[in-house]
Amino acid sequence: MQRHHGRYDYVPITRRADYTWPGGARLAVYLGLNLEHFAFGEGLGAELAPGGPQPDVLNYAWRDYGNRVGAWRMREMFDALEMPASIIANSAMYDYAPELMDSFRARGDEVVGHGRTNSERQSVLAEQEEAQLIAEATQAITQAEGVAPQGWLSPWIAESAVTPDLLAEAGYGYTLNWCMDDQPVWMRTRAGRILSIPYPQEVNDIPSIVARKDGAADFADMIIDNFDEMLEQSRAQPLVMGIALHPYLVGQPYRLRQLRRALSHICAHRDRIWLTRAGDIHTYCREQIDGLIV
Template structure:
């Protein structure tokens, strides 16, 4: 009896792969990726400070809205202080509802990444044509605010339907971050050609850590440091990616900023050994590597 499977990528054990380097001869790429989200009022989906599946009311809505009113600006100040480039998974509704966000991200030369319309809804339950419409609408709104179309996509709730990858590739996206299967990028098959999977952590991610598992901010900071230190050690053997995933309504809370800042400062103390970059820049670099170096590029 066969188990359900996919044909998006073949198995590849990391020790068996060719070795390559990131720009400047570096072996560890660091991505700091933030999520900017907008929610329906008293409806749909959305996390809460007390858990992932609360009743949608004014309190849970306001807690999340704190991220766009205050938390994002706290986080951007921290990234500016440490001179860290960043990328942002952005609900297109957030850019329409919060007019200050787009200009602030452009001023930092940060990357806009498609993240659906709102995290009050999921795309994996939609009919194909409805999902295509959602992807294209989100892409076009981000393009208008950023001045260029987004290269990358992360679905709300990191969810995909059976045809999401095909629809993304057909809509001009070059990479996705919905498949946390590796510490290296790898190519995936779609009906319109290959699309790159860029590592995006569901472990070093403040939402599951601080909300679902109720870790403290200091525990999350220790997780970031431990992940980074171990990947830096492992990168002596092979190129790797260390991603740190944030949400401003979570880590943008003042009591969580100090531990986060300490963790990021620890990473930046090793900056001469790192390629501190954005997912789009990493994807463009990988696309230029010789065939056969990155899993999925062999044919």
């Protein structure tokens, strides 16, 4: 027999219970803004250009632009468009850029756990070490925000064989790690269930801009086309569309202008969609439509 993860069963999207989002909406849309901090002179990190010997000042400084400038510009844009956001944050951000974290808290945005730093992967750790990583990140968020995070996205979306189990045991209600669906899906863990909320690997600026070298207008068009198609598809099934953003990429001025075009297009349809946060999707699924989710 071929090995299987055992976390969920195969159920095609055409064979599921029907439901609606708040206000009768059929499409839920959320922004996932990744606020990340990286070690200087060591560890992992996205690259603008192939990295040279450490310290790799070029790529470190390029990433740091996102926290110093890009995220602030994006915050201004979210305010202007009246868009909520899910802030997917390394816990190191509270020490490195506390003002930035304060500014998103003032907006009422939720914070999603995103490890300690994106300079490391939790998937290479022993189970006890991985549990400690989750505990440390969770404690930092809870202390700063006054409430424990509901959701988690692993740095580099890297999971060990027991990551969902450890998240459920740590009190997490949902994960963004799995990109296998356009609807929330219950996943099995040894501590009960955890909800998988769709987080995109297509409408995501890192695979698009860093990996595929898409231009700023291409990425904006991708968001618009994905939204328009999913809005049409949602007539048949309720759907979730996430948009994954990193301020060192789309916070660059020329990309920000194109992103504003795409998000303005979505906001022009706000009366037809549920413009929300990932945590609100999780709460609604648990409290209102629990039995309808596969």
